[in-house]
Amino acid sequence: MPKPVQSEINSEDLRNKLKLKLLEAQKELFEKYPHFKKLLDEKNVDLLKLRQHASKVLTTSALTGTLLFSPPNLTSGVPVPSEIVKDISNLDESGVRSGASLQESLIKSLSNILPEKVGPLSRTQEKYLEQVFKNIIGVNARATLEGEHLNTTYGLIGLEQHLIRYPGDSVAYMAPGRGAWGYFAPSKSQLTPEDIEREKWYAVVQTLYLPDWESRLSYLRDWYKYRKVLIVNTVNGNAVVADIADSGPAMWTGKNFGGSPEVMQHLGGSRYTKGPVVLFFVDDPENKVPLGPVDYNNIKSLGVKMVEA
């Protein structure tokens, strides 16, 4: 969470205005539709909590699917494990599938495994995806790493601004506050090439909404800082390895992840501002996986080209 920055915005004014607007909206709704209010009261339903409640249902549904090894309704299109393994085993030693590009294979696999709408996946689906990413993209990625798991691994990513790297840093379209983990370097002279890469290829995930974020804050804050993630655009198969450097987006925006301008550019091209992606942790204990676009996208000899989303 960024520390307060000097600004003309008064937090208390903003909070009060939001509260006032919310009460006005509630009044307008219930005055115009009294029967709607009556229904809410009868069923003891808090409309403002409806979406939070549904969010829990969604997470529980995915978890139940995992525990029972029985994919929920969302997974009806998932092929049986043997089909996935057979599909992947068709790749030869160099990872090339005859008659189809790697990117086409990836897109096909994703469409078989993923539900139509973004949302939490079952453990079974995530396991399939781990195999697909390992075999097609060549990155060892995990939905759950060292016991840590995001609230969702399949969601919408949105465009983020550049983050400030050191005190006094200034570039066009830079976010006014610091990222959740502060500056990348204490000063310009101490900015390393690694820091530059970290900002360039940064990702944003909703650590704020993790159920154990507050109770395990000191551990999780360090665990997530600059944690590498594999982000795969599920529409065109473009993939990027990024590092987590900020917390967000706010749940009410409907987005689940964020990407730096470079990340978004690579995932979907110059006009890409939002789209569905799968985001897994990269299992890279020796720190060998570089940040940035994943090589498989650039293997021109295989006919793999960047695809605009």
Next chain:
Amino acid sequence: MAKTNAQVKIFLDELATDSSESRNLEGVIKRSAPSEGAKKEMDDLADGLKTLKGVKAILDNLSPEDQEKFAEGLIKDPSVLDTTIITGEIRHKAEEKINEGFSEVLSETKVEITKETQTEGKPPVK
């Protein structure tokens, strides 16, 4: 097609996800919140505002019969809520109302959308 409770959430979440108003409000909350708790509180308020504006706009644009279906489905049994009654046009109107609400908050808080807070548009790559 019937939608589950969870899908209702997705449906409501998807409204106005990437509008400039939504992005600006998100940026302003993030920028001004003095603590994580304060940010959460303001995010919850924005979330509530979005739900109320969205639901009202949907009801405003449905026939009395479909209003009944929507309200009862939403409240009594979200597992059978049929969101196919919400056409693209209704969805668009709901998004307009949500964005209008966000704009009012920003303008009435006298938040000037400066170059620093403006998040609309495509930032250049470094």
